[in-house]
Amino acid sequence: MEIFFDYLSNISDQFIDPKKRIFFIYILISILIASLWFIFIKKLTLLESLRTIFDKKIFFSKSAKSDYKIFFINQLIMMLTSPFLVAQLTIATALYYYFHTLDWLNSGMFNQLPVNYVILLFTVFQFVLDDFSKFIIHRWMHKWPILWPLHKVHHSASVLTPMTVFRTHPIEGIIFSLRSSFTQAISISSFIFLFGSSVDLYTILGVNIFVFLFNIFGSNLRHSHIGIRYWRWLEHILISPAQHQLHHSIAVKHYDKNFGSTLAIWDWIFGSLHHSVEFETLKLGINNNKYEKNYDLKYLYFQPINEINDYIVSKLKKVKNIIMKPFLKGKYLNES
Amino acid sequence: MKEFSKLLILFLLVSSFSNNAIANSVYGPFPITLQGYTGDKTNSVKYTGQMARHILHDSLKSIVKTGDVEKMMAYYNGEEKLQILAPKSKDDFVIKQTMVSDVGSGNLSGKMYKGAIPGWGNLTGPEVIEHMINKAGEVSGGFDPDTGFDYTQLISKFAMGAVFYNQAANNYLGKKMEIGQKPNSKPYKEGAYYTGKEHSWDEAFGYWGSAAHGLSLTAEQSYNVTKRKDMASADYNSDGVVDLYNEYTFAHAYYASSYDKGGKTNYLATINQAFIDGRKIIADANGRNLNFDERTKLLNQRDIIRDNWQKVIAESVFKYAGSTYKDIVALETIIKANGDTSDAFRTYAKHWGELKGFALALQCGPENLGETAVKLNRMMGLGPVLLNASQVVGIDSNGNFIKDQAQDWNEFKLHMLKIQKLMVDEFGVIAKSKDQLSEMTALAGSMGNSDSAEND
Numbered sequence: 001m002e003i004f005f006d007y008l009s010n011i012s013d014q015f016i017d018p019k020k021r022i023f024f025i026y027i028l029i030s031i032l033i034a035s036l037w038f039i040f041i042k043k044l045t046l047l048e049s050l051r052t053i054f055d056k057k058i059f060f061s062k063s064a065k066s067d068y069k070i071f072f073i074n075q076l077i078m079m080l081t082s083p084f085l086v087a088q089l090t091i092a093t094a095l096y097y098y099f100h101t102l103d104w105l106n107s108g109m110f111n112q113l114p115v116n117y118v119i120l121l122f123t124v125f126q127f128v129l130d131d132f133s134k135f136i137i138h139r140w141m142h143k144w145p146i147l148w149p150l151h152k153v154h155h156s157a158s159v160l161t162p163m164t165v166f167r168t169h170p171i172e173g174i175i176f177s178l179r180s181s182f183t184q185a186i187s188i189s190s191f192i193f194l195f196g197s198s199v200d201l202y203t204i205l206g207v208n209i210f211v212f213l214f215n216i217f218g219s220n221l222r223h224s225h226i227g228i229r230y231w232r233w234l235e236h237i238l239i240s241p242a243q244h245q246l247h248h249s250i251a252v253k254h255y256d257k258n259f260g261s262t263l264a265i266w267d268w269i270f271g272s273l274h275h276s277v278e279f280e281t282l283k284l285g286i287n288n289n290k291y292e293k294n295y296d297l298k299y300l301y302f303q304p305i306n307e308i309n310d311y312i313v314s315k316l317k318k319v320k321n322i323i324m325k326p327f328l329k330g331k332y333l334n335e336s
Numbered sequence: 337m338k339e340f341s342k343l344l345i346l347f348l349l350v351s352s353f354s355n356n357a358i359a360n361s362v363y364g365p366f367p368i369t370l371q372g373y374t375g376d377k378t379n380s381v382k383y384t385g386q387m388a389r390h391i392l393h394d395s396l397k398s399i400v401k402t403g404d405v406e407k408m409m410a411y412y413n414g415e416e417k418l419q420i421l422a423p424k425s426k427d428d429f430v431i432k433q434t435m436v437s438d439v440g441s442g443n444l445s446g447k448m449y450k451g452a453i454p455g456w457g458n459l460t461g462p463e464v465i466e467h468m469i470n471k472a473g474e475v476s477g478g479f480d481p482d483t484g485f486d487y488t489q490l491i492s493k494f495a496m497g498a499v500f501y502n503q504a505a506n507n508y509l510g511k512k513m514e515i516g517q518k519p520n521s522k523p524y525k526e527g528a529y530y531t532g533k534e535h536s537w538d539e540a541f542g543y544w545g546s547a548a549h550g551l552s553l554t555a556e557q558s559y560n561v562t563k564r565k566d567m568a569s570a571d572y573n574s575d576g577v578v579d580l581y582n583e584y585t586f587a588h589a590y591y592a593s594s595y596d597k598g599g600k601t602n603y604l605a606t607i608n609q610a611f612i613d614g615r616k617i618i619a620d621a622n623g624r625n626l627n628f629d630e631r632t633k634l635l636n637q638r639d640i641i642r643d644n645w646q647k648v649i650a651e652s653v654f655k656y657a658g659s660t661y662k663d664i665v666a667l668e669t670i671i672k673a674n675g676d677t678s679d680a681f682r683t684y685a686k687h688w689g690e691l692k693g694f695a696l697a698l699q700c701g702p703e704n705l706g707e708t709a710v711k712l713n714r715m716m717g718l719g720p721v722l723l724n725a726s727q728v729v730g731i732d733s734n735g736n737f738i739k740d741q742a743q744d745w746n747e748f749k750l751h752m753l754k755i756q757k758l759m760v761d762e763f764g765v766i767a768k769s770k771d772q773l774s775e776m777t778a779l780a781g782s783m784g785n786s787d788s789a790e791n792d
């Protein structure tokens with residue numbers, strides 16, 4: 001019974017906690033931004049704008065419905081697994097101990113710096129490190145054949161809604177969760193070690209100010225059918241919603257582009273930046289969306305595990321062949 | 337009229353309950369239960385010798401800085417006609433007694449932990465104290481800048497463990513609680529008006545150091561009694577003076593109050609309650625030997641007392657490891673800026689001395705701490721790391737300190753953190769005063785797990 005109430009509160013937290021992406025205020029602001037975009041840029045009337053934003057075909061599509069189901073299932077899975085994952089504080093403590101063993105570092109060596117300076121530095125560092133780690137993990141999810149089957153679940157969405165952020169395979173969810181723990185541990189331990197007790201975050205509603213701004217400026221529109229584009233120069237710095245939508249495109253030329261979360265500079269540096277295109281020209285999903293199974297929960301949850309298994313088995317076979325090759329050759333030679 | 341009598345009965349019931357409540361929160365009086373006793377005593381509680389030893393300890397602590405070995409030894413040995421040097425009256429906090437003998441008689445020397453002390457050159461308990469006292473006589477102000485030893489802290493914190501904790505936990509609540517030892521059907525000693533078990537339990541309570549009415553005080557009040565700032569809380573019988581026998585907070589009971597007032601722990605009340613509950617079990621046996629059930633219940637209370645007492649000492653080790661860590665950071669900052677380190681070094685040595693004293697005290701309990709003790713002693717060192725990168729590492733056969741190259745500062749700091757972790761892992765400390773990881777814990781807590789498991 002307690003688990004059930006925990007579960008309900010976890011679900012409701014997603015909508016009422018400013019640390020969460022779909023906090024209702026962020027959703028409302030996203031709707032406002034989308035309306036302004038349609039009215040002023042696309043020259044639609046208010047009514048037309050609202051009709052486009054709340055498109056029934058999108059929100060009641062098979063793809064979106066599977067997003068919703070995955071949301072409810074994953075919340076339960078994460079609730080049950082998270083106590084077993086290594087906590088950020090455990091990693092932070094280990095790192096904090098480790099820093100003491102380094103001769104060239106001293107704890108509190110910069111504790112004389114003005115507090116505001118330290119807080120600003122920490123806020124920026126934490127945000128940048130977090131964003132970079134999201135980028136690099138995302139890149140690996142695409143580039144490493146053993147990880148792609150997991151991430152494919154997310155890309156199997158043929159329409160995007162704000163709930164698509166939850167369309168994540170639970171194993172991928174665990175990887176993301178560990179990523180978050182590690183990055184927080186690194187920033188917390190190194191800053192407390194070097195700067196002492198003045199370390200803090202600039203926050204709004206308890207959220208890192210940069211993350212808050214990201215959410216206020218329509219982070220929910222990344223997964224939507226509202227193709228807001230930025231100026232070209234800005235798309236080198238920040239990923240626009242349309243750039244992320246392009247990341248979900250089926251077109252081969254859009255493969256492995258725009259891995260970034262908030263900042264586009266990582267894609268720029270790693271050569272995977274692609275400027276946005278008109279949303280209407282994009283087709284979203286994978287494999288031309290020819291598989292009806294893409295919306296079948298059993299398939300979405302278990303197929304990645306099968307694929308990973310097949311991948312490992314095929315690799316092991318290859319290794320076995322390489323190791324056995326000289327013996328086999330010798331055997332044949334002796335026989336001849 | 338009927339209504340009136342109902343009200344009267346109700347009033348009597350309520351007031352008898354509340355009297356019970358008050359009675360329950362004070363250690364004593366408890367009735368005489370000794371079979372065949374014909375004297376005129378009505379209260380079987382007596383622990384005057386223990387309170388005299390608390391006063392000897394407080395007084396000894398106050399004169400270490402004089403370097404007067406003879407005087408220190410007088411208090412250590414509990415000689416006759418000793419004045420109470422501490423605690424003394426302060427402002428409106430008027431203390432009833434002025435001579436140790438006004439409270440009771442006893443000494444510290446005869447009650448010391450007799451085992452070897454690995455953390456201090458493997459000397460025996462009495463040898464350690466005497467070694468420290470003699471060394472204190474060789475320096476000025478009880479502090480040796482060459483070794484970093486603050487003898488006031490070392491002597492006081494070690495003695496509290498080696499006498500009070502040792503006597504209570506090992507002897508009175510240990511050996512003397514065993515079957516056949518100090519039976520409840522006989523007087524504690526010939527001619528006594530209290531039984532064997534009654535008096536053993538009372539002596540343990542005396543060593544604990546709480547005021548008899550400690551359970552009726554908040555942690556803050558109990559703490560302020562020791563600070564001589566709260567006359568109203570101390571003077572339980574409202575006679576205008578504080579009786580050091582049963583109205584004052586000494587030693588580990590004081591440290592328990594200091595942690596409890598942080599709100600996370602309840603050591604003082606837990607231990608006081610267990611002492612009172614245990615004493616009631618003995619009183620209820622009414623002068624016969626305890627049966628199996630009573631004995632089991634009594635030993636349960638005993639375990640509560642010993643476990644929590646050990647935790648109070650472990651909390652102190654935790655706290656001073658944290659203070660030492662902070663002091664080193666402060667020292668490093670001053671050194672970097674080419675400043676004067678003398679004050680900061682003095683503070684560091686004081687806190688390290690408290691850490692060392694409490695760590696040695698922890699090893700005077702009933703439990704063989706084994707590997708934990710080895711780790712603890714090695715990590716804090718025999719002496720603190722000194723500014724010239726040396727450290728006392730041993731004691732030679734003449735009692736002189738042997739110095740060698742010290743641990744690296746960073747390593748020493750890490751050891752302080754690991755000592756804190758050891759106290760959490762091995763003893764489950766909760767108050768965690770001066771937690772060097774608390775800032776990290778708080779920051780991690782405030783950041784929480786944002787949208788971590790989602791696909792951006």
